Amino acid sequence: MAERKTVVVIAGGDSPERAVSLSSGTQVYAALAQAGHTVRWLEISSLDDLVQGLPGADVAFNCLHGGSGEDGTIQVLFEVLDLPYVGSGPQASALAMDKLKSKAIFASKGLAVPKAHPYRGEGIESFSRSARAALGLPLVLKPCNQGSSLGVAVIEEESELVPAASSIFAEFGSVFAEQFIPGRELTVSVLLQDGVERVLPVVELVPKHRFYDYEAKYTEGVTDHVTPAPLDAETTQRVKEAGLAAHRMLGCYGFSRVDLRLGQDGVPYILEVNTLPGITPTSNLPAAAAAAGIPFVRLLEFMLESAFKEDSA
Ligand SMILES: Nc1ncnc2c1ncn2[C@@H]1O[C@H](COP(=O)(O)OP(=O)(O)O)[C@@H](O)[C@H]1O
Numbered sequence: 001m002a003e004r005k006t007v008v009v010i011a012g013g014d015s016p017e018r019a020v021s022l023s024s025g026t027q028v029y030a031a032l033a034q035a036g037h038t039v040r041w042l043e044i045s046s047l048d049d050l051v052q053g054l055p056g057a058d059v060a061f062n063c064l065h066g067g068s069g070e071d072g073t074i075q076v077l078f079e080v081l082d083l084p085y086v087g088s089g090p091q092a093s094a095l096a097m098d099k100l101k102s103k104a105i106f107a108s109k110g111l112a113v114p115k116a117h118p119y120r121g122e123g124i125e126s127f128s129r130s131a132r133a134a135l136g137l138p139l140v141l142k143p144c145n146q147g148s149s150l151g152v153a154v155i156e157e158e159s160e161l162v163p164a165a166s167s168i169f170a171e172f173g174s175v176f177a178e179q180f181i182p183g184r185e186l187t188v189s190v191l192l193q194d195g196v197e198r199v200l201p202v203v204e205l206v207p208k209h210r211f212y213d214y215e216a217k218y219t220e221g222v223t224d225h226v227t228p229a230p231l232d233a234e235t236t237q238r239v240k241e242a243g244l245a246a247h248r249m250l251g252c253y254g255f256s257r258v259d260l261r262l263g264q265d266g267v268p269y270i271l272e273v274n275t276l277p278g279i280t281p282t283s284n285l286p287a288a289a290a291a292a293g294i295p296f297v298r299l300l301e302f303m304l305e306s307a308f309k310e311d312s313a
């Protein structure tokens with residue numbers, strides 16, 4: 001269509017990933033503007049800011065990460081306002097944000113996931129004891145619904161367990177324990193291109209830290225990104241199939257990035273699906289797209305097309 005659409009790039013938000021969102025949004029805004037799109041910048045701190053900033057926009061490029069921007073809340077608002085928005089709908093967003101629910105879905109449908117041990121309010125000491133007994137050490141503690149590795153801790157020593165679990169629960173309001181998967185760190189992105197869901201080249205992350213933590217994610221030079229991941233053809237295929245299956249099992253739409261660990265047994269263990277993956281300078285979705293020959297602005301245009309679900313569904 002020749003008609004010019006006003007794209008509102010939404011960034012900021014009130015989640016702990018606000019800074020990451022501003023970084024994603026800044027890149028997206030600049031690239032779309034430079035490519036000649038009509039773009040408007042909307043930095044928000046609350047849902048109120050969002051509602052006030054939307055009139056006149058034709059499509060929302062949601063660059064929020066975490067919290068109400070990614071957990072389905074804002075997606076419901078877009079639906080109510082009948083404003084096209086990039087990416088997954090409310091239900092898939094909510095499922096993907098909930099690591100325990102999404103893992104239960106993957107496991108029930110035959111995908112490998114690390115064993116999980118949820119906290120059921122029995123007291124942190126009792127939880128820690130039973131998690132240790134069920135999973136051994138090292139184990140991973142994380143909040144149920146955060147991102148950017150916030151609150152994620154790899155516990156090597158028994159003495160670290162209770163203090164770490166207590167502080168994660170106090171800070172984020174939830175915690176669970178997960179089997180530590182030794183092996184390689186991979187991420188695989190799905191992108192809808194002209195109506196076909198395609199899996200982009202697998203990215204391997206080789207952090208200089210113990211794991212792919214916040215600093216390893218966003219500080220230039222702390223992680224080596226290897227794209228495409230140096231895996232044999234069969235393993236590459238297995239990883240891509242697992243990623244696409246995870247995306248589909250949650251009902252994701254348009255794009256997502258699936259984080260996984262390739263175990264020493266060669267099995268891809270799904271960690272989580274990100275429905276609004278980072279688009280910062282060190283992010284993996286743009287790197288994967290580039291490796292597939294998709295320039296950054298073309299990636300953004302495919303993402304924008306996902307806003308017009310009726311047209312392509
Ligand atoms: N079960 C696990 N085994 C080994 N490493 C893990 C495990 N779970 C998480 N990690 C490490 O922590 C990082 C963040 O975990 P993830 O579940 O993807 O949460 P987030 O939503 O914060 O990205 C992973 O990329 C990985 O480096």
Ligand SMILES: [Mg+2]
Nearest residue numbers: 148149259272
């Ligand atoms: Mg992750």
